[in-house]
Each structure stands twice: as structure tokens, then as C-alpha cells.
């Protein structure tokens with residue numbers, strides 16, 4: 203089976219994430235090591251439909267492992283998600299002699315890969331998102347860098363917050379998932395952590411907590427607010443009005459998506475990239491690479507998409523006990 207695929211391609215799809223370049227590099231160099239031709243598709247599925255396909259060689263991925271973003275660029279394509287989009291995409295891949303495709307992205311990108319797989323293209327997904335919200339895996343490319351970036355930024359806000367004896371509401375990314383908020387909340391020693399999965403919307407209770415910690419002599423009050431809850435500015439204004447404590451809102455935003463990947467993101471992304479090519483070389487298709495319970499594994503796309511995960515109750519309770 204090892205000669206099954208002769209030419210493979212790699213694309214990045216959805217939001218970029220630090221470490222994607224390490225995964226692209228691993229796909230290209232592992233493919234070449236196995237005697238497989240490797241191409242790159244620019245701008246995700248949108249670029250595939252525009253036939254933005256380039257040849258890749260060892261040199262084309264030199265000096266990228268330490269760079270954030272994705273050298274292949276990325277995009278979101280609504281049209282590609284349709285049956286017609288899948289058919290057009292598969293026809294273009296076949297026209298270019300591409301029989302295997304590695305897709306680095308999130309759940310939506312894996313559905314696209316599944317559509318192509320049903321049309322005869324061998325596809326493998328790699329989880330790439332800073333949000334950590336892919337159920338089949340305990341690790342997603344970019345999360346580690348993003349939480350470290352956010353943590354450093356929050357440390358800085360904490361300094362000025364303490365000097366002015368202020369409350370700071372700091373909004374972190376994560377779409378509807380609270381993993382970045384939870385990790386930063388613990389790592390930054392925040393007084394309150396608001397997660398979409400847990401927050402009951404009780405602002406009065408939050409305000410009471412801020413008043414209590416102020417009475418105890420705390421010199422600042424850090425509230426980490428997840429993007430999925432949002433409304434940080436409104437929340438800050440209400441806190442200031444009802445507690446009398448000067449309050450500032452900071453939305454960290456896209457700075458969390460950039461920057462040089464951490465060691466962990468470089469290494470895990472490299473292994474996942476190589477693993478994806480190993481699967482293609484073994485004739486596998488319609489699978490997602492994952493890191494689960496300390497091991498690199500792979501799941502069939504439907505199985506991966508049917509899995510669920512949420513914030514650990516145990517970790518959440520710890521975060522609450524530490525935030526006093």
C-alpha cells in the first residue's frame with residue numbers, strides 16, 4: 203500500500219494558529235522523504251477552487267518552523283461547504299494529479315475533507331486552532347502559544363491594575379469555548395474567570411465578589427472574560443458604577459493568534475504533520491490526527507465529529523478555589 207499516493211497536497215483552513223508552519227514543513231519533508239510529490243494549496247479551500255496550487259520542495263519550507271501564521275495563507279469558503287463545492291474541489295485535485303490531501307484546521311475544515319474523501323481523494327485532517335475546541339484531541343496546534351501570549355499580556359495588565367488599584371476585565375479569544383480563559387485564569391491568578399460553559403450571567407454575584415475582595419485589601423481585581431460571553435466594556439462600566447472601583451476593559455483580540463510558536467506547538471505540530479503523511483502513505487483516508495491520553499492517534503472523521511468535550515469540572519472547581 204505504501205506507494206498508493208504519488209502526489210499529495212497540504213492546505214490550511216479557518217483561523218490561522220502558531221505552529222501551522224511547523225505542520226506544513228513536516229508534511230512536505232516527510233512526503234519528500236517517502237518519495238511522494240508534495241504541493242501546497244494557497245488560501246485554503248477557497249484557493250483550491252481558484253486552483254492556487256504550488257509545487258513544494260524541501261527549500262520552500264526552510265526557515266518557517268519559528269514563524270507564526272501560515273505560509274500557505276488561509277481563508278473560509280462557504281461555497282466549498284456545498285456538494286457542488288466538494289465536486290469542483292475534487293475535480294481540480296484530480297486534474298493536478300493530487301491523490302492525497304492534508305487539511306490543517308478545525309471541525310468545519312474536516313467536514314470539507316470528508317466531502318473530498320467521498321469523491322475519491324484520500325484526506326487526513328490535523329487539528330489546528332488556538333481555541334482547543336476539537337473534541338477528539340487533547341491538543342490543537344496553536345493553543346499553547348496563544349495561552350502563553352495571553353498570559354504574558356495579562357501579567358502586564360495586572361501590573362498597571364495593581365498600581366492604580368483598579369479592576370480589569372480582560373477578554374480572551376476562544377469563540378464559544380472557555381479553554382483559553384480557564385488556562386489564563388489559573389496561570390494569571392485571576393480573581394474571577396467567566397467561561398461560556400459555566401457562567402450563569404449573574405453580574406450581581408460578580409459585583410459582590412469584587413466588593414468582598416476589595417474589603418479584604420486586594421489591590422486589584424482581574425476578571426478574565428471569555429469571548430463567548432463578550433460585552434467586556436459594558437461589564438467594566440457596570441462594575442465601576444456599582445463598586446466604585448475604577449475599571450478598565452481590554453480585549454486581547456488577534457494578538458493571541460500571532461507570534462513565534464512555543465516549543466510544544468513546534469514539536470506536536472511536526473509530529474502530527476509527519477503522522478498525517480504516514481496515514482496517507484498507508485492508503486488511509488477520511489481520518490483526523492489527534493493527541494489523546496498521551497498518545498498520537500487517529501479517528502474516522504464522523505467519529506471525531508460525534509465526540510464531545512467540555513471544561514473539566516475538577517479543573518474549574520480548582521480555579522474557583524484559587525481565585526480568592
Ligand code: F6P
Pocket residue numbers: 217331332333375376377378429459
Ligand atoms: O478560531 C480561532 C479564533 O481566533 C476564535 O478564537 C475567534 O472567535 C475567531 O477565530 C476570530 O475569527 P476572525 O479572525 O475571522 O475574526
